[in-house]
Amino acid sequence: MFHRDTLRLIKNTFNRFFSLVMIVLIGVAFMMGLLSSRPIMEQSVDRYYDDKKLQDFQIYSSYGFDQNDINAIRSQEYVKDCFASKMTDVLSRNDDGNVQVTRVEELSRNMNGFQLVEGRMPMKNNELVIVSNTMSEGSYKVGGKLELYLEDEDIHEYLRNDVYTIVGIVKAPGYMAKALGTSNLKNMELDLVVYVTNDNFLADYFTTVYFTVKDASDMESFSSEYKEYIETIEEDVKSFANRQQDNLKETLLADYREEISKGEEELAEKKAEGQAQLDEAKQELDDAKIQIIASETQLETMRSALSTAESRVKALQRQYDSDSESVNAKVKVIEEKDGKGRSFEQIFTEASTDYATYNALIRMKASQSASQYQESITRIQNENAELQNRLNNELYPRRDQLNNTIANGSEAERESAITELGQVNAQITEAETQIRVNELLIENLQNMDEQSSGTNIDQMIADLDNKYGGSIETTYISYAAVAQDQLRLQATSEEIRIANEAISRVNQEIRNAEYEIAAGKSQLANGEKEYREAVITFNEEIEKAEAEIRKAYQDLEELPDAKWIILDRDSHYSTYMYTNNAKQMGAIGTYLPILFYLVAALVCMTTMTRLVDEQRGQIGIFRALGFSKNEIISKYLIYAVSATMIGSVVGIFLGMLIFPTVIYTTWRLMYDLPDMLKLFPIENVIICVLAFTLLMMVVTYFVVRKSLDEMPSQLLRPKAPKNARKVFLENISFIWKKLSFTSKITARNLIRYKARFFMTVIGVAGCTGLLVVGWGIKDSIADVVAIQFGEIYNYNYVVNLKDDHNITEINEVLENDLTNEYVAPTMTYSSKVYLDGEEKVLSVYVMDARKGNDVYNLRALDYKTPLKINNSGVIISQKFANVNGIKAGDYVTIESKNGIKADVRVNDVCEMYFQHYIYMSTDYYDEIFQEPVHYNTIAVKTTDGANLEDKLKDLEGFESLIDFTQVIDQFNTMIEALDYIILVIIITAGALAFVVLINLTQVNISERIREIATLKVLGFRNNEINSYIFKEIMLLSIIGGLVGLPLGVVEHHFIMNVIDMEMIKFGNNVKVMSFVYAYAITIVFTLIVLFFTRKPLRKIEMIESLKSVE
């Protein structure tokens, strides 16, 4: 009977019952969903770890492991599976030329498995698979090639191949986080992880050992049980490791020292050798220079000799011309006088013969005897032989000799030779003429001998004198003088010819010499350039080698004990981060549902109070009939509990359906997670159901109990209405008087029904707060991109360089292009930062202070005050400074590009969202590290990014171009995924607002049915009646919304702190528009509720006003 009454009660007050169900449903769904997110996150990944047999421990040793070490590890009793890997870090270049720091891992047969996403596993030693979350989209695909290389070393010392085919894409449990941590290559961030078959590795030692521990996979990887177990094992591993490594240290120290001294020797040798080579080269260059100067002097001499020779030739030519004119005149006179048309030579020859004959005749006239004739003939014949002899033996050879001298001899020799040749030629002519005359004489003498007459001789002499105009002797002598002149002329001409030849030869020689000098000079220039380059290279090498040695000394001082670094799962970046994130999710799951819990309590209180008020008379009757208080209370408890149960069951399923999926999907933005495990954490079910059931029961108990404390007789009478109270506003009568009665009622009601006030305000505030959180999360993350790339970075492209050898040209090309606003060459490198007992890594950017301030708008932490890079210290990024407690004015120890440690002064801490940076001026770097800066990138702010690559790609030293606009686009795509979360939040917030507001309107209407009916009877119109109810709800919504805005900010801070990540500083700002959205949507929710309230209000019958008060 009693229970039927309860059922009927539910039926009659279904709306109220339903609102109880709904608030429990929403609260439980939210609580259950959020609370379960942590176990789901943890267990999904734990299952994944177990499935793939992820190592429990990884051991590194700076000195590698040999087979003995491996065997020793394997023989430990707690080791289940063990895998030694020769994993190594290299650089890779894909088909697009994209260079990434790449870890090459070794495929294992028995552990550290993975999930194949695409393609197949590698089978040959030139195939590899890529871990999917480590690769940037699109750049790596199955079938593509990947070239592996090292900058300073030959890759073949480590790996069998250098070009690999990508055959598959995998997910690896060890590399879940998108951020992978640091590689072993000069602290560079690790970008990419690939797996290759184990026959690829050529190193003779192992770099790392993985092993799993017996029984550990039965435990949940994130549980304290697992952690405790692993810690005990870790102690064992450590003591075992200590034994292994004790011996090693001394050996290593010795090796290390030897290596350093060897390095130093090598350096000294290299330095000396290099210097010697350079000196030798320098000497050669100097010699060449002197040679050129000598050649030039000689050339000058040659040139002056040439001009002397030329002027002499001119003089000779003038003399020749005048001489030949006079001689030719004489010759002409002689020839004309002869009148027989004979040439002077013919005339002179005949004259010579005649003159010889004349002389012979004169001699003969003196002797006059036949015997004398014979004697004369013999004498003349002897004379001829003698002449002939002289010609043959003396004159001809001398002539040839002279000719030869003129042709080949030196200047001086030629001069005298030419003179002598003239004389020799004259002697030859004379001798030859004498021989012919003598022959003629002999003939005549023989004739005369026969005639033997003396008269004939005189006759003959006279004839000859007559023939030559009186005296043959005179004529002959004049002829001979002319002939002599002619010979002299001939000699002069010869001299001119020879001199001309000599001049042209000298000219040729001058040209040759000039050419040789020019060639020598250009060779010298090349030589000098080579020499300068060699000096630069030499200095660079020495500088690097010296830095290495300095570093080696530093290292030696701090030589780590030959330590095995033992890493459990939590020591791994991705697991560590994930563990924290899961914990933080747990925190959110614990704290955020408190709001819902509170609202549920208030809803329950309001509803039950109203219910009991309505049931007052009935309670009185039951009490009068003799039912005990407990029996009556139990009726209402059953009512509340059944609502709670229904709400819980539906809420648990809805919550589990929606929240874990949404949360898990969101974490997938940051981790490469396995498929979500569909868990149903029964302990959370119990927690949620118990929490809400207890809450509802306690609230109900106290509400009902309060009514029951009255005597049954009192219960049968109407409850004395709660006293209305004046509100403070009434004191300001000029305002109060102007208020309509609905406003007055509203004002008084707000004070009068505190539970309802708080329920509504908190509920609506919760709704607004959630909406603020939803948009705020998006703002915070979107802000990061907008501020970092749009405000702090004042550049949109980065040019990567192979080296800085051609940087001047590339820089000029960029500077001269007017579409580029700013160009800043920058040296970037990763540096360790040495903190108390800890080493962390950040990026160091070194640039010219002025240019740096062009491309960075660094700001202080008030997000306003501009910070400038200067020469007195460095600027460090916010997140790093905060996490490690670094303030302006502190000194931190960092490394130079070559690994030299030094303390730098922190001038300022700047606003920064992604990753950790130190900004430093080139001068400061120089001062601190005493090392020159070698720029390896150029930041460019340009308005013409599309053509930048074309302008640069053919320049030497250009490596690649990064377009920041694309980076922004990628990130924005990622952020769009957050819209899903916002949708869920809107739905949840809406549900919360609806339940609270509907509950409020229901309670208000049911409580005021009589008043409303009365007002209707009094002739109030529908809209007047609506406003009677609506004003209050609207006002509560407005207040709730206003309270919700700051509440949302607080919640937002809380959540942003929870999803805080090591490398990213999320924005804390919620945009004004987000507040506007949150508030507007809250008001819209209220208006929707009010809209649907109009109908029940209209349906209230006026007859209600006539009924008696219960």
Add this chain to the structure above:
Amino acid sequence: MSFIEFKNVSKVYQMGEVEIRALDDVSFSIDKGEFVIVLGASGAGKTTILNILGGMDVASGGSVIVDGKDISKANERELTDYRRFDIGFVFQFYNLVQNLTARENVELALQICNDPLDSRFVLKMVGLEDRMDNFPSQLSGGEQQRVAIARAVAKNPKLLLCDEPTGALDYKTGKQVLKVLQDMCFKQNMTVVMITHNGALADMGQKIIRVKSGNIESVTINENPKDVEEIEY
């Protein structure tokens, strides 16, 4: 023509299969300024008459003419206006708004009509000028009912309808309330229709309409209505 004409009015409620005739061909008339008592036992149909006369319900048949207007043909909006401007209603359980003071309850009604009386004046008229700023919970039943009357009267209605106004009151306070009503009629010349099951009150009316089983049993004119003071019940 009378101020109010009830002509052949019938009212049928459909309760599932059953048809209940609450009024069956009821006719009567009321003159302006008349104090009318509608008398009948529970379920006789007097509340239905009140509802129809008060514009809270419409007749199924016949016509109801008030001051020349036929309200039986009026739509919802016209009925609201009728209630708003023409009717003053006094409930058995006063139906004051708990959240408003006595004066504010009066002003609540004033706010909606065209030619209201001053709230202070009306409250003085019902003898409550000292309790104007009290909330209903601070007033006795009689005082509350007088506030309710003030609220109804302040609208300056054509017709004051009272539904068992003394039903929840003790004898003494009931008499005070009745006195106020009678004064309204006789002194202020307001037309008052009062519904009651208490036959003893019949004498204070000028016209007594007796209702029984949905029919008019009798309409009696009382030439000399008794003063409330003289009535014993």
